Amino acid sequence: MVGIKDVASLAGVSVATVSRVLNQHPAVRAETRARVLTAVDRLAYRPNAVARSLRTHQTRTLGLVISDVLNPFFTELARSVEDEARALGYSVIIGNADEQPELQDHHVRTLLDRRIDGLLVSPTDGGSPLMLGAARTGTPMVFVDRWIPGVDVPVVRADGRDAIRDLVAHLHALGHRRLAIINGPAATTTGSERVEAFRDALHAYGLSLPAEYVGQGDFQADSGRKATGRFLDLPRPPDVVFAADNLMALGAMDEMYARGLRVPEDVALAAFDDIPWFVHTDPPITAIAQPTGELGRTAVRALIDVVEGRTAASVTLSARLVARRSCGERREQTS
Incomplete structure (x- = not known):
């Protein structure tokens, strides 16, 4: 196995000089640096990453x-x-x-x-x-x-508050008044932030968010299906289901179609976290996109x-x- 001593011998320098070149130390002449790097290439030398981490206290x-x-x-x-x-x-x-x-x-x-x-x-x-x-x-x-x-x-x-406000304004302009949300876990900051932003945006239009219109999800598709099923079983189901995550949105759509409902004619659907294949669903899903x-x-x-x-x-x-x-x-x- 090729070692650092072999590189030093071929380049005609000390082991310490080779080490300085490999660690990009500035105190090496350009000519010496070039000679060492040429030797490294010719010998296909690969430094020992573990040994280097012990010397530099970094593993990269x-x-x-x-x-x-x-x-x-x-x-x-x-x-x-x-x-x-x-x-x-x-x-x-x-x-x-x-x-x-x-x-x-x-x-x-x-x-x-x-x-x-x-x-x-x-x-x-x-x-x-x-x-x-x-x-x-x-x-x-x-x-x-x-x-x-x-x-x-x-x-x-990413701050989604403005985008959620835009979504509610968009839904209101389309004539929707009963809006429900499938929220993520309250223990996560994204879960608590999104439902608060949704509630605030509704309030700006004089709309409420009753407890039965808040479904507790876990950012997984199955929780989206279950929450949507509970919404649809209500005496007055929501006009729109807003899933605070893309997987929960797909679960919600599955439940709607399993019941023979049409999207958006019977119930509308929107999602947080856009994904590439939302443009390929039928219909394409309105979503909030994060960068x-x-x-x-x-x-x-x-x-x-x-x-x-x-x-x-x-x-x-x-x-x-x-x-x-x-x-x-x-x-x-x-x-």
């Missing part, structure tokens, strides 16, 4: 714990995180919490044991002692999409700033309404 590796890898939002988020990290010279290890706090903590513990340089997390809830302790002891960490209130780490997220790729890229840059000793601020991006035809829109009202 980031951890990402996402809430549900099967959720298209988090799949796209993970892809953008990995792409941006690779472009900046870092690798990413991904853990899927599957919306389970205990599985989230397992992944966080494992990643910390692997000496990652920093951690990106979309928390499944706000009460993890392990995560709170890691943040308080200085582990480089950034929350993405979701966050834990009161924990002093940067948060990169998912930008969220991932921004979160990586913020975490690397923390890892490398720079100041990183929280960043809030904007979501937007994408009107299609699942709420009774005419083609000229869609975008």
Whole structure:
């Protein structure tokens, strides 16, 4: 196996000089640097990453714990995180919490044991002692999409309040007055924020959100089906079901079709978190789109700033309404 001594011998320099070149130390002459890199290429030398991490206290590796890898939002988020990290010279290890706090903590513990340089997390809830302790002891960490209130780490997220306000205005203009929501878990910041924003937007139009029009979901399709079934069994079912997540929206549509209902003629449907195949459903689903790729890229840059000793601020991006035809829109009202 080729070692650093072989590189030093071929380049005619000391082992220390080779080490300085590989670690991008500025105090190496350009001619010497070129000679060492030529030797590295000729010998196909690959530095020992573990040994290097012990010397530099860095592994050039980031951890990402996402809430549900099967959720298209988090799949796209993970892809953008990995792409941006690779472009900046870092690798990413991904853990899927599957919306389970205990599985989230397992992944966080494992990643910390692997000496990652920093951690990106979309928390499944706000009460993890392990995560709170890691943040308080200085582990480089950034929350993405979701966050834990009161924990002093940067948060990169999208604010959906304006988009939800736009959605309610859009639905009101279409003549809808009985609006229901399938909400996500109250323990998540996105779950509590979306239902509050929906209630506030309704209030601006003199509309209420009765308790029977709030369905409790868990960001999974089955909960969307069950909540929609309860709505449709009411003496006065809602005109519109707004699912606060894309998977719950698909579950809601399944339940509507299983009952032989037409969308939007019998009941309308809207979703938070747009996904590419919403344009291919029948009808195409009106949705609130988050800038998912930008969220991932921004979160990586913020975490690397923390890892490398720079100041990183929280960043809030904007979501937007994408009107299609699942709420009774005419083609000229869609975008």
